[in-house]
Structures are given as structure tokens and as C-alpha cells.
Amino acid sequence: MFLPITIEEARKRGWAELDVVFVTGDAYIDHPAFGVPLLAHWLEFHGFRVGIIPQPDWKTKEPFMALGRPRLFFAVSAGAMDSMVAHYTPARKLRRDDAYTPGNRHGARPNRATIVYTSRLKEAYKDVPVVIGGIEASLRRFAHYDFWEDRVRRSILFDAKADLLVYGMGERPLLELAERLRRGEAFGEITDIRGTAHIGRGGFETRPCKVEIPSCEDVAGDRMKYAEAFRLISPEQNPFCAQPIAQRHGDRYLVCNPPSLPLTEQELDFVYALPFARAPHPSYKEPIPACEQIKASITTHRGCFGGCAFCAITHHQGKTIQSRSAASILDEIKRLTELTWFHGSISDIGGPTANMYGLRCGNPKAQAQCRKGSCLHPSPCNHLITDGRRGAELLKRVRASAGVKHVAVSSGVRYDLLDRQPEYLKELLAHHVGGLLKIAPEHIEEKVTALMRKPGKKEFERFLAHFKAESARLGKKQYILPYFISGHPGCTLSDMVELALFLKRNGLRVEQVQDFTPTPGTLSTSIYYTGIDPFTGKEVYVPRSDREKRLQKSLLLCHLPEERKNVLQALKACGREAAAVELLAGFTSNSKKALTPATK
Numbered sequence: 250m251f252l253p254i255t256i257e258e259a260r261k262r263g264w265a266e267l268d269v270v271f272v273t274g275d276a277y278i279d280h281p282a283f284g285v286p287l288l289a290h291w292l293e294f295h296g297f298r299v300g301i302i303p304q305p306d307w308k309t310k311e312p313f314m315a316l317g318r319p320r321l322f323f324a325v326s327a328g329a330m331d332s333m334v335a336h337y338t339p340a341r342k343l344r345r346d347d348a349y350t351p352g353n354r355h356g357a358r359p360n361r362a363t364i365v366y367t368s369r370l371k372e373a374y375k376d377v378p379v380v381i382g383g384i385e386a387s388l389r390r391f392a393h394y395d396f397w398e399d400r401v402r403r404s405i406l407f408d409a410k411a412d413l414l415v416y417g418m419g420e421r422p423l424l425e426l427a428e429r430l431r432r433g434e435a436f437g438e439i440t441d442i443r444g445t446a447h448i449g450r451g452g453f454e455t456r457p458c459k460v461e462i463p464s465c466e467d468v469a470g471d472r473m474k475y476a477e478a479f480r481l482i483s484p485e486q487n488p489f490c491a492q493p494i495a496q497r498h499g500d501r502y503l504v505c506n507p508p509s510l511p512l513t514e515q516e517l518d519f520v521y522a523l524p525f526a527r528a529p530h531p532s533y534k535e536p537i538p539a540c541e542q543i544k545a546s547i548t549t550h551r552g553c554f555g556g557c558a559f560c561a562i563t564h565h566q567g568k569t570i571q572s573r574s575a576a577s578i579l580d581e582i583k584r585l586t587e588l589t590w591f592h593g594s595i596s597d598i599g600g601p602t603a604n605m606y607g608l609r610c611g612n613p614k615a616q617a618q619c620r621k622g623s624c625l626h627p628s629p630c631n632h633l634i635t636d637g638r639r640g641a642e643l644l645k646r647v648r649a650s651a652g653v654k655h656v657a658v659s660s661g662v663r664y665d666l667l668d669r670q671p672e673y674l675k676e677l678l679a680h681h682v683g684g685l686l687k688i689a690p691e692h693i694e695e696k697v698t699a700l701m702r703k704p705g706k707k708e709f710e711r712f713l714a715h716f717k718a719e720s721a722r723l724g725k726k727q728y729i730l731p732y733f734i735s736g737h738p739g740c741t742l743s744d745m746v747e748l749a750l751f752l753k754r755n756g757l758r759v760e761q762v763q764d765f766t767p768t769p770g771t772l773s774t775s776i777y778y779t780g781i782d783p784f785t786g787k788e789v790y791v792p793r794s795d796r797e798k799r800l801q802k803s804l805l806l807c808h809l810p811e812e813r814k815n816v817l818q819a820l821k822a823c824g825r826e827a828a829a830v831e832l833l834a835g836f837t838s839n840s841k842k843a844l845t846p847a848t849k
């Protein structure tokens with residue numbers, strides 16, 4: 250059931266005023282894949298009157314008053330993506346579309362939406378507290394490098410002038426905050442909730458912080474200090490042993506409490522049983538691409554323990570896998586099959602990494618003290634349980650559900666785990682990839698994959714052989730569609746030549762290349778900005794010029810005739826002209842044909 254987006258809709262529910270009003274940069278799609286509707290339903294279930302203001306016109310304060318003054322607080326999110334990532338390409342060019350807006354139209358949210366929305370809310374209701382959250386606030390909670398301004402910005406909590414910041418998954422912190430306010434505690438005195446950050450004046454207020462990282466001013470002026478801050482923050486992401494962190498900004502402090510504890514299986518099941526309409530709000534007249542993409546998808550778990558350096562998921566969702574029970578997933582599928590528009594195809598069953606469903610750290614004592622950013626890098630931890638049988642069994646049961654004709658796994662998979670998951674791999678290849686397995690090695694050169702915290706060439710080759718054997722055993726003609734990143738810190742033109750040669754020798758072609766974007770808060774972004782690996786202190790080569798980035802990308806697309814000129818330029822620039830014969834041989838087809846995956 251939809252939550253109110255107008256005061257009339259609130260009154261129809263018998264609500265004269267609301268307790269919490271969410272403001273979001275996305276259209277309102279009532280689906281559990283979107284954070285704001287999920288949290289709004291969660292609070293509503295716990296007895297709070299909740300409304301949503303989606304994509305308000307930010308030029309005046311009036312649209313922010315659509316639901317009146319909430320009794321407890323406003324909760325602001327830029328949406329499912331950082332607003333700058335949503336608005337600009339990796340080359341900092343303005344995008345023309347926005348998949349989270351009706352009609353796929355650009356321009357429904359401002360740049361730096363969290364800051365702008367908070368400012369309008371403060372104009373409208375100066376004395377109502379504003380809580381900021383979502384991926385934009387979460388990953389910008391400390392002083393951070395901003396690619397679009399090419400400078401270090403202070404914590405978004407200071408820039409937004411909000412009252413509290415919720416980072417990571419918001420169920421526990423938001424509920425605790427709302428309940429304590431309902432019990433009569435003063436907003437300004439609630440500073441101890443896990444998964445939140447607030448502004449303190451120092452002294453008594455920062456005393457619980459055993460970790461103080463270099464100040465905003467220090468990290469803005471000194472690359473080594475920036476790297477040091479990143480190194481100190483990283484181990485404090487384990488909710489079972491993290492310490493509060495303080496970072497001075499001028500004469501005040503950002504005080505960041507330890508992360509929220511993961512939800513239990515029972516709690517997660519409960520969240521996904523909330524009454525979502527699985528549709529956009531009926532006021533929208535045009536389709537919303539993001540909704541079309543996810544409306545028939547099922548989330549099986551949260552979290553990712555891969556710790557890839559460029560990825561924001563570990564930072565936002567955490568390293569602990571929180572899996573739903575099979576009963577809860579099958580129950581959601583039953584409800585999905587009862588919807589009139591559902592014709593039997595589940596578009597995805599997975600999570601941040603599909604084959605991590607049901608996996609966990611097998612040693613609670615070690616987990617309680619673990620300071621590692623990845624359970625897989627540099628090699629899989631001995632304590633990690635990688636058994637894919639629970640995931641394989643789930644896929645079988647989902648396929649067998651009444652009303653389900655086809656189930657795709659379109660979430661990413663970690664191929665280095667698949668080697669240890671024969672049952673899951675068998676199910677995946679036999680029934681769920683439609684002959685084309687998409688995987689993301691991202692690179693194959695050891696020095697680059699080591700920085701990315703990804704498996705290297707040997708692991709990829711081993712997986713290719715395994716994939717080939719398994720496909721043959723199943724009697725299927727299957728293909729691999731690999732994804733790679735160009736322009737990542739540590740990657741030279743020569744490294745890209747090696748990757749292009751590897752692809753050629755293995756009969757692989759890429760469909761699209763992701764040009765590295767230094768998004769806020771990640772390890773790769775820290776290396777991009779500082780040119781230093783924060784964990785070793787070593788200098789790292791960083792491709793920064795537009796020309797080099799373009800040439801790196803072209804090398805991966807060397808099978809396209811239109812890239813030929815750039816490829817020759819790239820080879821010349823790194824003294825690898827000798828590779829031209831091998832690299833360009835046989836690529837005379839037109840570009841459309843060249844995009845067809847190569848046969849394995």
C-alpha cells in the first residue's frame with residue numbers, strides 16, 4: 250500500500266499530522282529495492298505516521314511543505330545514487346537521462362541533492378530536525394575527495410547543516426531515533442546511536458572516540474594525511490569491534506559512531522514482508538526505467554565481503570552477508586506471481602553479489618575482531634564458508650514455484666567463488682544465464698587487480714577453463730561476457746595492451762567498458778586523489794588526463810573499426826607498436842557484428 254505523498258492522502262488515512270517525512274531525489278516507487286520506501290514502511294509498521302515527498306522542485310520551499318510539519322523529523326536522501334554520479338558521466342559531461350525519474354528525464358533533482366533539500370527544509374521549518382542518509386550522505390560522511398570539483402570537501406553533515414547523519418543501512422538507526430524521540434528524549438541529546446554521525450564541539454562530546462583521524466583541513470592540504478585518514482577509517486567498519494571516530498573540522502568535530510549491527514535473518518525476512526505495492530505511485534503517467542528494471546527482481550541478501558576497492562557497496566551495506574530465509578523469498582515470489590502484470594519471468598534473484606547468498610564467516614570469535622576490508626583478498630580467508638549449496642537449493646525451489654516460468658540471475662557473481670561452488674555453478678549455467686554469463690574480472694594484470702582487490706589472471710584463466718568444461722558437460726553452447734574498468738589507479742597504457750592481448754588470445758570481446766569514476770568514499774578514490782596506496786604508503790601511478798583515459802578505453806574496444814586510430818595512438822604512446830599486428834588482425838568486420846560475443 251502506498252504511503253501518502255500529499256496532505257490529502259495523509260488525511261484519508263486519518264492522519265492530521267505526520268511523525269516523519271522523507272524527502273527523496275528519486276520518484277516514489279513502492280518497492281523494497283529502494284531505500285526510502287523500505288524505511289518508510291518499516292517506520293510505519295512500528296507505529297509512526299510517515300509520508301514521502303519525492304523529487305520536490307527545489308527552487309522554492311513550498312514543495313517541501315506538501316506534507317506539513319512533521320512531529321519528529323525530516324529524513325532526506327539524494328536517492329539510490331549519489332546525485333553527482335547520477336548527473337555526470339566519468340568525463341564530467343552532463344547526462345541527458347535519469348532512470349529514477351518518470352519518462353527517464355534528466356533534471357528532476359539538483360546537484361548535491363542532500364545539501365539543497367536540507368537547505369529548503371530549514372527555510373521552511375527552521376526548528377524541525379533534519380536527518381540525512383542514503384548513499385550520498387553515507388559515503389560523504391567524512392571529509393572526502395570530490396571528483397566533480399577536484400578538491401576535498403568537508404563532511405556533508407557540515408555542508409548540509411543537517412542535525413544528524415545516518416550511514417549504512419538505515420533500519421536500526423532510524424527506528425531507534427524515532428522511538429527515543431517518541432519517548433520524549435530531546436533530539437540534540439541523542440548522539441550515541443550506532444550508524445549515525447553528528448557534529449560535536451570536542452571535549453566531553455568526542456571523549457568516546459578512541460580514533461581521531463587527521464582533520465578536514467589536514468586531509469585537504471596533505472595527500473599523506475588523506476591516505477592516513479583512509480587507513481584509520483577502514484578497520485573501523487566492522488560493527489562487532491569498531492570504535493567511534495572523530496575528525497576535526499575547524500573548531501568542531503565530526504563524531505561518527507560505530508556502524509549499525511547487521512539485521513538477523515528473522516529481521517530481514519520481516520522487512521521484505523512489509524506491504525509494498527511493487528509499483529510507482531499512481532500519480533505518475535510515464536514509465537520509470539529503474540522500476541521496469543527491478544519490479545520483477547528479488548533481493549536474497551545484503552552485504553558483500555569482496556571489498557573491491559572501487560565499489561561503494563561494502564562501505565554502504567557492510568561486509569557481513571545478511572541472508573533472507575528461503576521461506577521469506579518464496580513467499581515474496583508467491584505475492585509477485587499474484588500481480589496482474591507478472592507473466593512468469595523473474596528478472597533477477599540475487600544481491601550485491603548473487604553467489605554470496607547464505608555465505609558467512611565461520612568463526613564468530615575471529616569475526617568479532619576482524620579488521621580486514623575483504624574476506625577474499627589477497628586470498629580467501631580460511632574462516633570463510635563458501636559453500637554454494639544453499640544458494641543452489643534456493644534457485645531450484647524458486648524455479649519450481651507456481652506461476653514462475655523463467656528465473657534470471659542478473660546480479661553480479663564472484664567467479665573466484667564459483668570455483669568453490671560446483672552446485673551453484675551448475676544451476677547457474679544450466680538454467681539462469683540464458684547462454685551468456687556476465688562476469689566482472691575488471692582487469693587481469695596483477696598489479697592492477699591487487700589494487701582493485703580483485704582476483705588476478707591465473708584465477709580468471711582457471712575459471713574460463715572451468716566454465717568451458719561445465720558448459721560442455723551440460724551440452725550447452727555458452728559465452729562469457731566480461732566487464733573491465735579502464736583508467737583505474739595503477740593501470741598504465743601498457744597494462745591495457747596486455748589486457749587487450751589477453752582478450753584476443755582467449756577469444757573474448759567486451760561489450761562496454763567502464764571508465765573509472767572516483768566516486769566518494771572508496772579506496773580507489775583515495776588512491777586516485779593521493780597517488781598513494783594508503784595501506785602500503787607506496788606511490789601509485791594514476792591515469793588522469795582525458796587523453797590517456799580515452800586511449801585506455803579504446804584499447805579494450807580494439808575490435809571496433811572506429812577505435813582503430815586511437816588504438817594505434819595508444820600503442821605508439823607506450824612504445825608497444827609491435828602489438829598492433831596481433832591486436833588488430835582479423836578485426837575488419839563492422840562494429841555491430843564485432844559486438845557479438847566471441848564463442849568459447
Ligand code: SF4
Nearest residue numbers: 610615619624630633
Ligand atoms: S575472519 Fe575471515 S571470513 Fe571472518 S570476517 Fe574476517 S576476513 Fe571474513
